[in-house]
Amino acid sequence: MPSPQKGSIALGADADLVIFDPDEQWRVDEAELVCHAGWTPYHGRDVTGRVKQVLVRGSTVFAGGEVRARVE
Secondary structure (H helix, E strand, O other), rough: OOOOOOOOOOOOOOOOEEEEEEEEEEEEEEEHHOOOOOOOOOOOOOEEEEEEEEEEEEEEEEEEEEOOOOOO
16 A cells, blocks of 8 residues: 555645646756766757756755755
């Protein structure tokens, strides 16, 4: 049976959420990405869809194109 803290948006549940804009068009620039590799094969490509905000346990860790907190 799933945990009552996982898998739903409800009072008392973990607030792990991604806010995603499926229509935003943008060009991938590896200098602006946060990744361990430091590069991407998608550099310079035009893509559609972009993550706008990420919340982990109710705290914003990514918004406005920048990492605001590290998750351990």
